Amino acid sequence: xxxxxxxxxxxxxxxxxxxxxxxxxxxxxxxxxxxxxxxxxxxxxxxxxxxxxxxxxxxxxxxxxxxxxxxxxxxxxxxxxxxxxxxxxxxxxxxxxxxxxxxxxxxxxxxxxxxxxxxxxxxxxxxxxxxxxxxxxxxxxxxxxxxxxxxxxxxxxxxxxxxxxxxxxxxxxxxxxxxxxxxxxxxxxxxxxxxxxxxxxxxxxxxxxxxxxxxxxxxxxxxxxxxxxxxxxxxxxxxxxxxxxxxx
Amino acid sequence: xxxxxxxxxxxxxxxxxxxxxxxxxxxxxxxxxxxxxxxxxxxxxxxxxxxxxxxxxxxxxxxxxxxxxxxxxxxxxxxxxxxxxxxxxxxxxxxxxxxxxxxxxxxxxxxxxxxxxxxxxxxxxxxxxxxxxxxxxxxxxxxxxxxxxxxxxxxxxxxxxxxxxxxxxxxxxxxxxxxxxxxxxxxxxxxxxxxxxxxxxxxxxxxxxxxxxxxxxxxxxxxxxxxxxxxxxxxxxxxxxxxxxxxx
DNA sequence: TGTACATCAGTGAACGCGCGTTCACTGATGTAC
DNA sequence: TGTACATCAGTGAACGCGCGTTCACTGATGTAC
Numbered sequence: 001x002x003x004x005x006x007x008x009x010x011x012x013x014x015x016x017x018x019x020x021x022x023x024x025x026x027x028x029x030x031x032x033x034x035x036x037x038x039x040x041x042x043x044x045x046x047x048x049x050x051x052x053x054x055x056x057x058x059x060x061x062x063x064x065x066x067x068x069x070x071x072x073x074x075x076x077x078x079x080x081x082x083x084x085x086x087x088x089x090x091x092x093x094x095x096x097x098x099x100x101x102x103x104x105x106x107x108x109x110x111x112x113x114x115x116x117x118x119x120x121x122x123x124x125x126x127x128x129x130x131x132x133x134x135x136x137x138x139x140x141x142x143x144x145x146x147x148x149x150x151x152x153x154x155x156x157x158x159x160x161x162x163x164x165x166x167x168x169x170x171x172x173x174x175x176x177x178x179x180x181x182x183x184x185x186x187x188x189x190x191x192x193x194x195x196x197x198x199x200x201x202x203x204x205x206x207x208x209x210x211x212x213x214x215x216x217x218x219x220x221x222x223x224x225x226x227x228x229x230x231x232x233x234x235x236x237x238x239x240x241x242x243x244x245x246x247x248x
Numbered sequence: 249x250x251x252x253x254x255x256x257x258x259x260x261x262x263x264x265x266x267x268x269x270x271x272x273x274x275x276x277x278x279x280x281x282x283x284x285x286x287x288x289x290x291x292x293x294x295x296x297x298x299x300x301x302x303x304x305x306x307x308x309x310x311x312x313x314x315x316x317x318x319x320x321x322x323x324x325x326x327x328x329x330x331x332x333x334x335x336x337x338x339x340x341x342x343x344x345x346x347x348x349x350x351x352x353x354x355x356x357x358x359x360x361x362x363x364x365x366x367x368x369x370x371x372x373x374x375x376x377x378x379x380x381x382x383x384x385x386x387x388x389x390x391x392x393x394x395x396x397x398x399x400x401x402x403x404x405x406x407x408x409x410x411x412x413x414x415x416x417x418x419x420x421x422x423x424x425x426x427x428x429x430x431x432x433x434x435x436x437x438x439x440x441x442x443x444x445x446x447x448x449x450x451x452x453x454x455x456x457x458x459x460x461x462x463x464x465x466x467x468x469x470x471x472x473x474x475x476x477x478x479x480x481x482x483x484x485x486x487x488x489x490x491x492x493x494x495x496x
Numbered sequence: 497t498g499t500a501c502a503t504c505a506g507t508g509a510a511c512g513c514g515c516g517t518t519c520a521c522t523g524a525t526g527t528a529c
Numbered sequence: 530t531g532t533a534c535a536t537c538a539g540t541g542a543a544c545g546c547g548c549g550t551t552c553a554c555t556g557a558t559g560t561a562c
Contacts, residue, residue, distance in 0.1 A: 013504075013558060020505090021328055036373030038286035054550075055506050063549065076394035102353045121370025123467055125284030134472070141473075160273075167560065175486075180479035187473045204455065204474055205484050212460015219371055221459075225389075228418070236453050238423075243491070261525060261537075268538090291515065301538050302517075311516065 021059050028070055032114040037124045040067065064127055071129065074115040079139025081108040086143050095241055101143055102210055102237045104207035107141060107216045116218060120211055138190070141207065142208065145191025148203055152195050154247040161248040176201065189231050202244045209240060269307050271297060276318055280362040285372045288315065301395025315375055320384050322363040329356040333444035334391050342399040343489055349391055350458055352483045357462045364466060368459055386438070389455065395438025395494065396451055400443055402495040426448065450492045457488060 029046045031040055042063050046053040060066040085104035089096045109116040118124075119137070176184070176197060184197035184204070192200065213236060215227040216222055226232035240246075275296045278286055290311050294301040307313040333352035337344045357364040366372075367385070391495070424432070424445060432445035440448065461484060464470055465477040474480035488494075 001438075016558095017505085021279075036286060036370070038284060039373060039550065041551090053548090054508080054552090058505055058551075117370035120463075120467070120469070122284070122365035125282075125287060136464070137469075148357070151323075171467065176483060177479040179476075180474075180483055182368075183480065185475055200521055201480070201483060202487075204480065205487060208460040208464050208484075209453065209457045210460075212456040212458075212463065215463060216456050219368070221368070224438075226428075226431055228338075228427075231425040232431065232449070232452065235424060235428055235449060239450075239453060264525095265538085290517090300540055300543080301504065301515090305517075306538055470503090 018060075020049075024056060024059055024066070025069060025073060026186070028066055029115065032070070032118065036114065037067065037070075037118050042066070046240055067124065067129055068132065071119055071133055074112070074119045075133060075136030075139065077112070077115070077120070078105065078108050079136060081105070082140045082143045086147065093248050094147040094154065096247045097147045097150070098144070098241055098246045099237055101140075101147065102233075102240075105140060105210065106214050106217075106233060109218060111155075113218050116214070119214060121219070141187075141191050144203060144207060145195075148195055148199065148244070149192045151245075151247040152192075152199070158247075199244065206240045206244060209236065265307075267293070272304060272307055272314070273317060273321060276314055277295045277363065280318070285315065285318075285366050290314070292452065304321075312375055315339045315372065316378055316380065318363070319367055319377065319381055322360070322379060323384030323387065325360070325363070326353065326356050326367070327384060327391075329353070332390045334395065340394065340403065341496050342395045343494045345395045345398070346392070346489055346494045347485055349388075350488075353388060353458060354462050354465075354481060356387065357466060361466050368463060369467070389435075389439050392451060392455060393443075396443055396492070397440045397446065399493075399495040400440075400447070447492065453493075454488045454492060455494075457484065 009139050024045060027045045028040060030048070031044055035041070040063070042056050043053040045066075046056050056066075060069065065203050081104045085100040086097050090101075109120075116154040123129075137212075180201065184200040187204065188195050188197065190202045194204070213229070213233060217227075217233070222229050222232075269440050272293060275293045276288060278296070279292055282294075283289070288311070289302050291301040291313075294304050304314075308317065329352045330349050333348040337348040340348075357368075371377075428449065429445050432448040435452065436443050436448045438447065440451070443451075461477070461481060465475075465481070470477050470480075
C-alpha cells in the first residue's frame with residue numbers, strides 16, 4: 001500500500017501542517033474577539049500556541065495573509081449558514097426561505113460579532129482585500145437571488161393578469177436611470193437571471209437594509225430605541241417580504 | 249476696562265488653550281484618515297504639532313478622551329449637516345426635506361469617511377463610549393422625526409377619510425408585538441410625539457436602510473453591483489419616501 | 497529493507513521601530529495686594 | 530502702578546511594554562536508490 005494514496009503518504013507531515021494552520025486561524029479568531037482586527041498580533045497568536053513568533057511564517061507569509069484567510073473564512077462561514085438555512089426551509093417556499101436566511105444571517109452575526117465586524121465593519125486600515133474574497137462574499141447575495149428566482153417562478157405561474165404585471169414592471173423600470181438599470185441587469189445576471197431590474201433593485205435595497213439593521217444592532221446604535229432588536233428585526237423582515245415581494 | 253469681560257481678561261492663555269485644543273483634534277482627524285481610529289497615536293499627533301508627547305496630557309487626560317472628543321465632534325458635524333439641509337429645504341415641505349437630509353448625510357459621509365467609520369463602523373476595540381455621545385448621536389434621528397411630524401400634519405389636514413386612516417393604522421399596530429410597540433412609543437416620545445407607532449417603526453426601518461446603504465458604499469460592499477451608488481441611493485430614497493410615506 | 501540525502505518545521509537572537517503614561521523640571525503668563 | 534506669588538504650558542528623560550520580519554541554525558520527517 002505504499003503509493004496507494006499519495007496524499008496519505010505525504011500525510012504525517014502534511015496533516016500536521018493542515019492541523020496547525022487551522023489552530024493558528026482559531027487562535028487568531030480568539031484574538032479578534034479580544035482586541036479587534038487592527039490590533040491582531042502575530043506574536044500574541046504564536047504565544048497562545050506555545051510557538052515562537054517566527055514559526056508562523058512557515059504558515060502565513062505575513063500578517064496580512066493571515067487576515068485575508070480570516071476574512072475568507074468569515075465570508076464562507078456566513079455563506080454556509082445562509083445556504084444551510086435556505087436548504088432547511090427549501091420545502092416551505094421562498095417566503096419562508098427568505099425569513100430563514102435573514103434570521104440565519106443575524107444569528108451568525110450575533111454569534112460571531114468580531115468576524116462580522118471584520119467583513120462588514122470599517123475596513124482595516126492599511127489592509128487591501130485581494131480578489132480571493134469576492135467569491136466567498138457573494139454567497140449570501142447568491143442565496144437571496146435564488147430565493148427571488150423561486151418567488152418569481154411562483155408569481156408567474158399564479159399570475160391572473162400577466163400583461164398587467166409586465167406593464168407595471170416596465171412602468172417601474174422607467175423610473176430607474178439607465179445607469180441603475182444597467183447595474184441591476186449585471187446583478188441579475190450574476191444572482192438571478194431573468195428577474196426584472198426593478199425587482200433586483202428592491203432586492204439590493206433589502207440587502208442593504210438587512211445588513212444595516214444587523215450592523216446597527218451589533219455596533220450599539222439601537223441602544224435607547226430598538227434594543228433588544230428581535231421584534232424590530234422580525235417586523236422589518238416581514239415588511240421587506242411584502243415590499244419586494246417574495247411569494248409564499 | 250479691566251474687568252469688563254472676565255473671559256477676555258483670562259483670554260491670552262485661555263485662547264491659546266482653546267486654539268491648541270482645536271489643533272490637536274484637527275491633527276488627530278488627519279491621523280484618522282491615514283491610519284484609522286484603532287491606531288490613532290498620541291505621539292504621532294504631538295509630532296505633527298511639533299510638541300513633545302507628554303504635552304498633550306495638558307489637553308486630554310488620555311488617548312480615550314481624545315477619541316471621545318473626536319466622536320462627539322463627528323456626530324455634531326454630521327448632525328449640523330443634516331439640520332442645515334432640513335432648514336435649507338424647509339419651505340419645500342417634508343418630502344423635499346427628507347430627500348435633502350438623506351443626501352446631506354451621504355454627502356457628509358463621503359467627505360469624511362474616516363469620521364463616519366469612527367461613529368458608524370466597528371466599535372474601537374477596548375474603547376467604551378461615555379454617555380456624552382448620546383446627545384450628539386441623536387441629532388440625525390431628531391431631524392428625521394421632525395420631518396415625519398410635519399408630514400403627518402399635512403396628511404391629517406388633507407385626509408378625506410380620517411376614520412379610515414385611523415382604522416388602517418390600528419390594524420397595522422396589531423401586527424406589532426407589544427415589545428416593539430413599546431419601543432416605538434418611546435422613540436416617538438423622543439423624536440416625534442404623537443406619531444403612530446407603525447409609522448415610527450417605518451422611520452426606524454428607513455433609518456437603518458439609510459445608514460446601511462452608506463456603510464456598504466463606503467466600506468466597499470457595492471463593488472461589482474451598485475457602484476457608483478448615486479443612482480441607487482436616489483432611487484432607494486424615493487422608495488423610502490413612498491413607503492413611510494412622507495408627504496410632499 | 498537499509499542507507500544517504502533533501503526537505504521542511506520550529507528555534508532563538510536580533511533589527512529597528514512604535515506606543516501610552518508618569519514625573520520632576522523650567523519658564524512664561526496671570527493674579528492679588 | 531509695581532512687586533510677590535500662584536498657576537499652568539511645555540520639556541525631556543525614563544518606565545515598561547509591544548510589534549512584524551529576517552536569518553542562520555538544529556533536528557526531525559520524508560524520499561530515492
